[in-house]
Amino acid sequence: MTSENLHETATELRLATFRLARRLRSVRAVDSRNTAMSDAQLGVLAALRAHGRHSLTALADRERVTAPTMSALVTGLEEQGYAIRIPDDQDRRRVHVDITPAGESIVVETFERRTQLLMTEIAELDLTEDELRVLHEASILMRKLAEL
Template identity: 80%
Template sequence: MNDNSSLHTTATELRLATFRLARRLRSVRALDSMSDAQLAVLAALRAHGRHSVTALADRERVTAPTMSAVVTGLEEQGFVIRIPDDEDRRRVQVEITARGVEIVDDTVERRTQLLMTEITELGLSDDQLRTLLEASTLMRKLAEL
């Protein structure tokens, strides 16, 4: 195989594997009624702290009205609160509540447990586990571009 063909094959296989694994992981959550979009917002707030609705929309690559609707749904369920901005009282910041943190943490743990179970079922060798860890480091770099 030439370099371009090899790169194309690698990219295709990585895309397919990532998509399938992500779909399986997304199906595991602490609250079945929570959408992927809602969980993504909670996870962003958990990881990065308060955000304006506009900043959350930019982070999740959706429109501000769409994000506003997501935040409203989360607020109604007690997972986030809106706090007046310290510098401009006309603006608000969205902050995750303790209940929201609990949902994120529980979902993350459930997903980790799923992967641990499935990795165990594969019966990987120590070398294969190291390879998987190295691959995950490279995948994270790709995701952060």
């Protein structure tokens, strides 16, 4: 692949990802208290759901934010009843964060709503089986890229 082709591909991928992410972020679950949840908070809950209990430091590293930023995010999630801080058994200075059942419910519902949106929009494109396969394969490559 030439440098020019690589640049063009990276540009198109950036634009498509940005636009799609913006549409997906607009779809989220709303609980009975109608509380607002930021994308960063949803990301924290999703990480806890996928990877289990974390220390604040490990969670900050995973989400690529500073420890004070993570502490503020977790405080907001605690206030909404979506996360809980658990003191470490061996080191009282250390705190672990875990997701609550209410937090898990918000994540599951939000992700399902977003999946349904994508299913609807993909169906509207009336893709061929080959195009659908290419889209699936591209999604696998995009996940690899996102996990670098």
